[in-house]
Amino acid sequence: MRGEKRIIEIVKTIAVAVLLVLLVCLCVIYMLSYQGGQTAEFTRNMMERLTGESIKYQYLDYFEQPYTMPEFIGFSSGRTGESIGFSGGEELEQAYGDVIRFYEELFSPESTVTEMTEEQGEAAFAQIMQGRYIYVGYFCDLPKSVIAGTAETELLFSGISGEFIKEIFIVPDRYLKDGFTVGAGGTQTYASIYSFYAVARDSEGRYYRYTTGDAPQTSQDVSFNTNYYLSYNTAESALRYEFAAETETDAFLEKYGFSDKVADTTVIYGESLSGGLLSVSRGTVDFRLEMSVLNALYMNPERVTSYTDDAGVRIYFDEGRSIRFTPEGTVQYTALGEEGISFEEIFGYPAEFEWDVFDYLGAAMILADSLEPIEDSLTEGTTLFLSGMEYDGETLRLSFGYRYHNLPIFINGSADMITFEMSGGLIKSVSFAVWDVEISQETSGSPDFMWLLRGYLTDAQEKRRLILAYLSQGDAASCGLELAAVLP
Amino acid sequence: MSWKNLKTLAIAILLVMDVFFLYSLIARERAARYYDSELIDAATKIFHESSLYVDKSFLTERIVSLPVYSGTLDEAFFEALLEKMEGNGYTAEKETGGMRFVREDVELYIGNDFTFLYGSGGEYASPSEMLESGSFVRCEPEDFPEILQAARAFLSEYSALHLAAGERFYYTCSFEELFVSGTDGVLCVSQEIGGRDTGNRLYLLYSDGQITAADGRFAIMAPVRKMTAQTVGRMELLFAEKDYLDEKYRQGGEVSRENMILEAVEDSYEVFFDADGSFYFVPVCTLTYRNGETRTYNSVSGEIYS
Numbered sequence: 001m002r003g004e005k006r007i008i009e010i011v012k013t014i015a016v017a018v019l020l021v022l023l024v025c026l027c028v029i030y031m032l033s034y035q036g037g038q039t040a041e042f043t044r045n046m047m048e049r050l051t052g053e054s055i056k057y058q059y060l061d062y063f064e065q066p067y068t069m070p071e072f073i074g075f076s077s078g079r080t081g082e083s084i085g086f087s088g089g090e091e092l093e094q095a096y097g098d099v100i101r102f103y104e105e106l107f108s109p110e111s112t113v114t115e116m117t118e119e120q121g122e123a124a125f126a127q128i129m130q131g132r133y134i135y136v137g138y139f140c141d142l143p144k145s146v147i148a149g150t151a152e153t154e155l156l157f158s159g160i161s162g163e164f165i166k167e168i169f170i171v172p173d174r175y176l177k178d179g180f181t182v183g184a185g186g187t188q189t190y191a192s193i194y195s196f197y198a199v200a201r202d203s204e205g206r207y208y209r210y211t212t213g214d215a216p217q218t219s220q221d222v223s224f225n226t227n228y229y230l231s232y233n234t235a236e237s238a239l240r241y242e243f244a245a246e247t248e249t250d251a252f253l254e255k256y257g258f259s260d261k262v263a264d265t266t267v268i269y270g271e272s273l274s275g276g277l278l279s280v281s282r283g284t285v286d287f288r289l290e291m292s293v294l295n296a297l298y299m300n301p302e303r304v305t306s307y308t309d310d311a312g313v314r315i316y317f318d319e320g321r322s323i324r325f326t327p328e329g330t331v332q333y334t335a336l337g338e339e340g341i342s343f344e345e346i347f348g349y350p351a352e353f354e355w356d357v358f359d360y361l362g363a364a365m366i367l368a369d370s371l372e373p374i375e376d377s378l379t380e381g382t383t384l385f386l387s388g389m390e391y392d393g394e395t396l397r398l399s400f401g402y403r404y405h406n407l408p409i410f411i412n413g414s415a416d417m418i419t420f421e422m423s424g425g426l427i428k429s430v431s432f433a434v435w436d437v438e439i440s441q442e443t444s445g446s447p448d449f450m451w452l453l454r455g456y457l458t459d460a461q462e463k464r465r466l467i468l469a470y471l472s473q474g475d476a477a478s479c480g481l482e483l484a485a486v487l488p
Numbered sequence: 489m490s491w492k493n494l495k496t497l498a499i500a501i502l503l504v505m506d507v508f509f510l511y512s513l514i515a516r517e518r519a520a521r522y523y524d525s526e527l528i529d530a531a532t533k534i535f536h537e538s539s540l541y542v543d544k545s546f547l548t549e550r551i552v553s554l555p556v557y558s559g560t561l562d563e564a565f566f567e568a569l570l571e572k573m574e575g576n577g578y579t580a581e582k583e584t585g586g587m588r589f590v591r592e593d594v595e596l597y598i599g600n601d602f603t604f605l606y607g608s609g610g611e612y613a614s615p616s617e618m619l620e621s622g623s624f625v626r627c628e629p630e631d632f633p634e635i636l637q638a639a640r641a642f643l644s645e646y647s648a649l650h651l652a653a654g655e656r657f658y659y660t661c662s663f664e665e666l667f668v669s670g671t672d673g674v675l676c677v678s679q680e681i682g683g684r685d686t687g688n689r690l691y692l693l694y695s696d697g698q699i700t701a702a703d704g705r706f707a708i709m710a711p712v713r714k715m716t717a718q719t720v721g722r723m724e725l726l727f728a729e730k731d732y733l734d735e736k737y738r739q740g741g742e743v744s745r746e747n748m749i750l751e752a753v754e755d756s757y758e759v760f761f762d763a764d765g766s767f768y769f770v771p772v773c774t775l776t777y778r779n780g781e782t783r784t785y786n787s788v789s790g791e792i793y794s
Contacts, residue, residue, distance in 0.1 A: 009492065012495045013495065015499050019503060019506055022506050023505055027511035030509055033517075038719055040716045041717070042556040042558075042768070042788065047760075050761075051789065169639075178687055480667050
């Protein structure tokens with residue numbers, strides 16, 4: 001009997017202990033469950049960031065368009081009279097594809113870049129122009145990262161930054177051997193193979209030399225080879241040319257200071273070019289267009305207040321933001337203080353990271369594309385291109401212009417058709433004019449380049465780079481190809 | 489009170505407390521997993537107001553917790569692939585967004601976004617585009633064992649491209665649809681992970697007794713990581729759908745609303761890519777209506793995917 005009682009007591013003691021432990025465990029689980037349980041490894045923020053990357057892939061489509069396509073690519077065999085180049089068409093795109101392979105090597109982290117003095121750079125340019133080279137000329141100074149990223153979208157994520165480049169010569173360095181290598185169009189070709197380097201210049205006369213990390217070893221490696229000039233020699237749109245620095249001058253040219261007034265890398269075409277005919281006139285700004293612009297610039301037409309001043313300028317206001325529409329057809333969006341069009345609004349996702357230069361470019365491109373007056377001007381053959389890029393450490397100023405078959409259109413002396421000012425992930429200012437660009441079905445031949453150049457020299461005062469372009473006064477008059485003088 | 493009685497009392501109190509906490513925990517867990525009937529009734533009434541008819545059975549389960557599978561298609565992957573393919577006699581060429589492999593008259597392109605293109609015998613047709621011609625008739629895959637056999641042989645050859653990383657998690661393939669025109673056939677192969685559709689589809693062209701071309705999205709790199717995901721509730725998704733339908737009605741300007749009768753709710757995956765080459769199979773939820781309309785929501789963000 002006593003034994004039974006003892007066993008019962010022991011069982012009770014064990015039961016108390018077990019129940020106590022169970023209670024403690026349940027209490028702990030109960031409390032933990034209030035803290036939200038297990039933290040998810042893949043959260044909504046990660047999803048938003050991924051969607052953001054998808055947005056980035058979305059605006060890669062814009063980069064595939066010719067926003068940073070060079071205005072000229074030239075190939076020289078190194079012999080007098082054997083220089084051919086492209087200023088438009090599919091051959092320019094194909095030639096640029098070949099150049100990009102060099103960029104992958106020249107702009108890679110393994111390559112080295114050294115700044116040259118002006119004297120060294122000028123001497124290098126003068127020497128290069130006499131030999132074998134590939135020349136690439138851009139319309140304006142572009143950062144190395146933008147050239148690389150917009151040329152090869154995979155390089156967009158490579159974190160390249162660096163120098164501004166306007167012109168670049170890719171030149172052979174050391175002869176290695178004769179053998180198979182990557183030729184024009186990426187095809188295998190048998191040629192003399194050289195290692196290579198590049199010398200670039202910006203519009204302010206700064207020179208840079210790029211040297212690749214490794215010399216080409218296998219047939220898959222990119223090399224400077226003797227194939228390029230020969231491959232493109234037979235192309236239909238190939239243009240014979242020489243640089244101004246290499247041009248033989250006559251008494252007239254010398255009298256009017258050819259070498260002082262024409263930049264050394266001005267491309268002088270050996271034959272007349274034919275281009276299109278187009279006319280540019282002021283577009284109509286009506287209420288419907290104003291509402292469309294307000295919507296595109298993220299201003300709610302139902303919330304804005306507006307008034308028209310004595311000069312006929314209509315101004316819309318909303319919380320530190322305003323848009324001015326002038327009777328002449330110019331449109332100016334301005335945001336004050338912390339206001340502006342945020343990249344979050346444009347891309348549609350919140351950011352927890354610092355925006356990079358491609359986000360700025362992508363935001364500007366997406367917004368430009370959504371503006372009806374700009375979009376309406378982009379008819380067949382007309383494209384937007386990056387006509388200016390300036391950064392003062394805080395504000396990035398981007399300008400875009402129109403090109404017709406890769407040749408720029410200047411209206412009233414300017415190629416900039418829409419300009420953005422951006423800082424801190426906000427678009428602070430957008431300005432553009434409403435133009436109607438009409439393309440004629442007719443083509444017009446341009447006079448001989450040297451003839452145009454002689455006409456230019458008689459009135460020229462300062463040194464300029466001369467390019468072929470469409471020059472319009474915006475008065476609806478028909479215009480063909482002419483010579484435009486731009487800063488070197 | 490004696491020590492003996494105290495123990496009895498302690499047992500009683502502890503038992504009551506244990507039962508109380510256990511019940512509370514179960515109730516809370518159940519509330520977290522399932523919607524209560526009153527909430528379901530109220531929600532379905534609100535959905536009705538937008539002509540959205542949702543069967544209560546779609547709403548009992550609050551959250552379907554699917555994991556996210558991820559992996560990386562980086563340089564290392566392509567280098568390993570290159571080595572493997574060169575070992576199989578292919579020559580490789582790096583292209584934008586992927587790699588092209590050529591061996592005699594066989595050409596294969598593998599993209600870093602799971603693009604898979606295959607052509608042989610100089611025929612580089614796109615089977616998915618061939619279907620658009622309308623000359624192919626849909627048939628049951630089981631009725632054409634020779635096509636399935638050729639497809640299995642093709643897939644087993646290229647599933648050998650699965651690198652060592654694919655050991656832990658793996659894809660399963662199923663023959664979804666077969667279209668036949670004369671002696672030719674186009675077989676649609678779907679890829680699944682964890683028993684759920686990934687949205688990847690590969691179209692195989694069967695001609696002259698073998699697979700001669702293929703195109704589509706087909707992952708040859710298996711995920712290496714399984715992550716718990718913060719997914720939104722079913723009710724939240726359906727309210728997002730209601731908002732979408734309301735907005736569509738407002739913008740459409742029509743007088744009456746079409747009755748939208750929800751027939752199926754299916755959870756599957758869609759792939760998202762990160763800039764560093766990582767890929768994520770993220771859960772998505774597809775709502776299918778009786779009128780054939782479908783809409784897919786991202787189960788993590790709760791926003792419309794497609």
